[in-house]
Amino acid sequence: MSDEKSRTVWADEDYVGAKNQSFLSRLYTGTGAFDIVGKRKMWYVISAAIMLICLLSMIFRGFTPGIDFEGGTQVSLPASASVTTDAASEVFAKTLGQEPESAQTAGSxxxxxxxxxxxxxxxxxxxKLAHAFADAFKPDVTVADVSSSDVSSTWGQEITRKMVIALLVFLVVVFIYIAVRFDREMSAAALVSLLFDVVATAGVYSLVxxxxxPAMVIGLLTVLGFSVYDTVVVFDKVEENTRSVFATSRRTFAEQTNLAVNQTLMRSINTTVISVLPIIALMVVAVWMLGIGTLKDLALIQLVGxxxxxxxSVFLASPMLVSLKERRKDVKRHTAKVLARREKVASA
Structure with missing residues (x-):
């Protein structure tokens, strides 16, 4: 069934006057005025383009492994007005003939x-480096103030292995839960949505x-839980709207799903805003104002995620659900029945 035929028909009495409402009124009342499901091909193209950009970045640009994953040495010295990341990096390069892989401020x-x-x-x-810092930044820094510690890459490899296992277990559990709670099509649509979340979030991290x-890994698993919650909320409304869809010939399955997305759209926006505000506060206050650079990894991955x-949840999971459902014969028959009724009414 084409997207054009599956779009909401404004002749239905429930939609009369909805197009004449303001944008905010339609957003808050959830009248079904936003044809999200009917334009699903557009959302598929946008989602595919995002995934392609992220995949290309991960393949060609790759990631920048931290010391916990790659192994190496971390050198710490007290910060002050004269001891900044740029000044310390300059001393480091002059002493060892190479730039440090990263330099950041921790604490305040x-x-x-x-x-x-x-x-x-x-x-x-x-x-040699400790003495160089002491000479360059005296009297603010002494040799005793400079500490160095080696980190083995083995620990990072173990974290990576556990992350992959946790991600696979998470996806399997989500698939089973949604399949039992709703149905297989919803479970498959939710899984596609989660895979998009993983690729897009990791891709943005690669681009940046x-x-x-490890904070980035923890943040990734955390935001996947948020995405599942939002998807389940939308699917719960979809199930409610489509529970007896075959008993009437007023709307198609696609239109009922689109109505459910509209009815939960304001809730999704509110939840996102409430979640994003403390993350932005974390980035502004902790990272920018207090200079706690170690928190920026967690803040970025959560903000993007x-x-x-x-x-x-809104533009991919629900449209994907409709695409999967419309492969079923009973849904096809019902859609044809609804459209035939409308043609009959229109010609009368």
Whole structure:
């Protein structure tokens, strides 16, 4: 069944006057005025383009593994007005002849520190670097203030393995739960939505080029839970609207699904805004104002994940559900019945 035929028909009495309402009125009342499902081919193209860009970034640009995944040495020294990330990086490069892989500020106030991460250093290079910092930043920094610690890549590899296992278990559990709670088509649509969330969120992280840290991994699994919640809320309304859809010939399955999406759209927007505001506050206050760079990984992945999760729940999961449902014979017969009735009424 073509998208044009599956679009909401405004002749239905429930939709009379809906087009004349303002944008905000239609958004809050959930009249079905936004033809999201009927324009699903457009959303498929947009989603495919996003996934393609993200996949190409992950393939060609790749990720920037943090010290926890790649292994190496982390050098820390107290931060002050004269001891900044740029100044410390400059001393590092002059002393060892190479730039540090990353430099960031952790903590705030008197407990703030500069953290430099690089490939594994020998004890001689670590000692040489500590004396160089003490000479460059005296009297603010002494040799005793500079500390270095080695991190093995084995721990990062173990974190990666556990993340993959946790992600696979999560997807399987979600698939089974939605299949039992709703049906197989909804379960498949939700799984497609989650896969889009993973690729899009990871792709944005690849495009930005920030280091992949354990916080990023934790944040990714967290936002997938948010996406599932939003999808289940929409699907619950879809199930309610389509429970007796075959008993009438007023609307097609696609139109009832579109109505459900409209009825939950304001809730999805409100949930997203409420979730995004504290994340933005975290980025502004903790990362920008207080300079706690270690929190930016968690903040970015959650910010992107929440927005992507809402998009996929509204513009991908429900349209995908309709596409899967319209493959069934009973849905095809009912759609043809509804359209035939409308043609008969229109010609009368």
């Amino acid at each position: 106030g008197g407990s703030a520190t500069i953290q430099l991460r690089t490939e594994t250093l020998s004890s001689q290079d670590a000692s 080029g920030w280091e992949v840290t 929440v927005v992507v999760g809402t998009y996929s």
